[in-house]
Amino acid sequence: MDNTPTDGATYPVTAVEVTRKFGKKVALEKVSLTVPRGCVFGLVGENGAGKTTLIKLALGLLKPTEGSVRVFGFDPVADPPGALSRIGYLSEDHDLPLWMRVDELMNYTQAFYPKWDPAFAEELRETFELDPSAKIKHLSRGQRAQAGLLAAMAHRPELLLLDEPSSGLDPVVRRDILSAIIRTVAEEGRTVLFSSHLLEEVERVADIVAMIHQGRIVLCGSLDDVKSGYHRLTLRFREPQTTRPSMTGALWCEGRGREWTVLCDGRLEELRAAAASLGAEIVEEHAPSLEDIFVARVGKRVLPAGKE
Amino acid sequence: MVLHVSPHDGLPIYLQIMNQIKYLVASGRLSPGDELPPIRVLAHQLLINPNTVARAYRELEAGGLLESRQGSGTRVSERGSPLAKEERARILAERVDALLAEARHLNFGHQEIIDLVQERGRVIQSEKGER
Numbered sequence: 317m318d319n320t321p322t323d324g325a326t327y328p329v330t331a332v333e334v335t336r337k338f339g340k341k342v343a344l345e346k347v348s349l350t351v352p353r354g355c356v357f358g359l360v361g362e363n364g365a366g367k368t369t370l371i372k373l374a375l376g377l378l379k380p381t382e383g384s385v386r387v388f389g390f391d392p393v394a395d396p397p398g399a400l401s402r403i404g405y406l407s408e409d410h411d412l413p414l415w416m417r418v419d420e421l422m423n424y425t426q427a428f429y430p431k432w433d434p435a436f437a438e439e440l441r442e443t444f445e446l447d448p449s450a451k452i453k454h455l456s457r458g459q460r461a462q463a464g465l466l467a468a469m470a471h472r473p474e475l476l477l478l479d480e481p482s483s484g485l486d487p488v489v490r491r492d493i494l495s496a497i498i499r500t501v502a503e504e505g506r507t508v509l510f511s512s513h514l515l516e517e518v519e520r521v522a523d524i525v526a527m528i529h530q531g532r533i534v535l536c537g538s539l540d541d542v543k544s545g546y547h548r549l550t551l552r553f554r555e556p557q558t559t560r561p562s563m564t565g566a567l568w569c570e571g572r573g574r575e576w577t578v579l580c581d582g583r584l585e586e587l588r589a590a591a592a593s594l595g596a597e598i599v600e601e602h603a604p605s606l607e608d609i610f611v612a613r614v615g616k617r618v619l620p621a622g623k624e
Numbered sequence: 625m626v627l628h629v630s631p632h633d634g635l636p637i638y639l640q641i642m643n644q645i646k647y648l649v650a651s652g653r654l655s656p657g658d659e660l661p662p663i664r665v666l667a668h669q670l671l672i673n674p675n676t677v678a679r680a681y682r683e684l685e686a687g688g689l690l691e692s693r694q695g696s697g698t699r700v701s702e703r704g705s706p707l708a709k710e711e712r713a714r715i716l717a718e719r720v721d722a723l724l725a726e727a728r729h730l731n732f733g734h735q736e737i738i739d740l741v742q743e744r745g746r747v748i749q750s751e752k753g754e755r
Contacts, residue, residue: 356673494671502664502674519631521673540636548634599729603634 324389328353328475328507329374334383336369343369345531346383351509351524356501358522358539359511360610365528367511368408371479374509375405387475401429404473408480410464412452418463419448422470429471437470444492458489465496476500478510482517490517497521515606525606529614539606546609547584550600551576551591564590568612579604579612625654625661629670637672641680649689649700650711660690660698 329351336344344366351357359367372378373385376392376399385391390398412421418441426432441448444462446455455463461481468476476497482490494517500506512518518525519539526536535542551561556573563569565582576596580587584601591598604612627644629637648654660666663681667674681698684690691701727737 355675491671495668498667498671498674502667516631520629520637520671523673523675540638543634543636599725603636605632605634607632608634 324386326353327351327386328388329357329509330386331370331373331380332384334370334373334380334385336366336373336378337381342531344373344380347528347531347533348383349526349533349536351507353507354501354505355523356497356508356510356521358518358525359509359528360513360515360518360525360606361511361528362614363513366531367528368479370528371477371509371511374477375403376400401431402474404468404471404476406461406464406468406476406478406481408483410457410460412460412464412467414451414453416452417448418446418450418452418455421452421463421467422448425467425470432471434470436472437466440466440470458485461485461489462492465493469496469500472503472506473500474506476506476508476510478508480511480513482512482514490514494521515610519606527610527613534613535609542609543603543606546579546581546604546612547587548577548579548602548604548608549587549591549598551578551594551596552599553594553596555595561594561596563587563594568608568615575599579608627666627670629672638676638680638683641670641677642684645680645684646689646711647715650715654700656700656702658700660700662697 327350329349331347331349334344334347335342347366347370359370361367369378373380374387374392376387376396379393385393387399388402392399413424416424422437422441426434426437444459444466446459446463446466450459452460452463465481468478478493478497481493485493497508497510498521500508508521522539524537525539525542527534537545546567551563551571553561553574553576557576560569561576561578563578563580565580565587566578567581568579570577588598625645625648627641629640631637633640635643645654645660654660660681661669663674663677667677670677681690681692685692685698688701688703690698692698723737732740
């Protein structure tokens, strides 16, 4: 990837060697990434990995302890209007003013954005079947997410930031969220940066993924490159193995006796040779899912929010 | 045109789309000249990134199965049918490969497989005859 990402038009979000500490706790450590224009960028990682911190840094809600964050070339902390007017944001807990009605929320949000599109806002309200006179506090969790999404999208932001948008939502609302992401990128040049526990959703919509673990980026690249760099192989040995076979490039291994499944990085030809040298034959070969790769890299499954 | 994608399949989604479109053309459910849904429409229908649909279309165009003209969308190319024969053979070859791998693990020899294929062929024929 290009390492001179100061160009705010090409890279709506760039982070260079960003460290953020809360007291002694290091939330992010030397994180560098670039989000190219027109792409869907998915951040994956466990709760507490640093995803929300990264999104808040992009919004200018937090200041980096070290390093720099630029949004459209601006420092979002020093110049909030330069960045914020071009961003749509949905927070993880969909925090909205609870005392407002849906129509009041729409009017209120409109006041902040010169580019607010009332017709688009109304179209979204109808799609989501939100009652304009309903009080936000009486909405279900899913309806609040939809109202939050409406408020984040109706000014047609150049950059949509979504923090765990699907967490705790039913499949119907999750569909709305995915659909909103797709709609945003399908319009020329708009960019989405979102974080998620639901790796299946990330696989559906992301062009680029970054895996964050304990404040560091452990993996970042285009989804296709990331996936094609790993192989999930089932090995069959001539003799039962009493210990875990030490296959070259294996990040994860499971099995017993003569059959073991390994997840490896590396080229397939080399892996075939490595298996043969161990006295094993590759009997099955699959492209791993993002979830498989995550488990292999981080050593744990990703749990949905609130289930840890 | 109905396609299904499964992110958990492991196979990249653009390849899943490519394979299914090839299959639809090979099996005659899409004919030369048939129009494919616009990229945005298919992306929305399948809930996937439009860039992924665009990549699948682009690669199928490069392979000659699809063609797109400014303003008239993406269509199955007129040259689609000779490719289809190759594609049909490829689909079957995949199944045969899987059968051979399975047979090897079950300790079946080559001739035994051929005998079994012929026997099953006769059984299926006679069942058809009875119907």
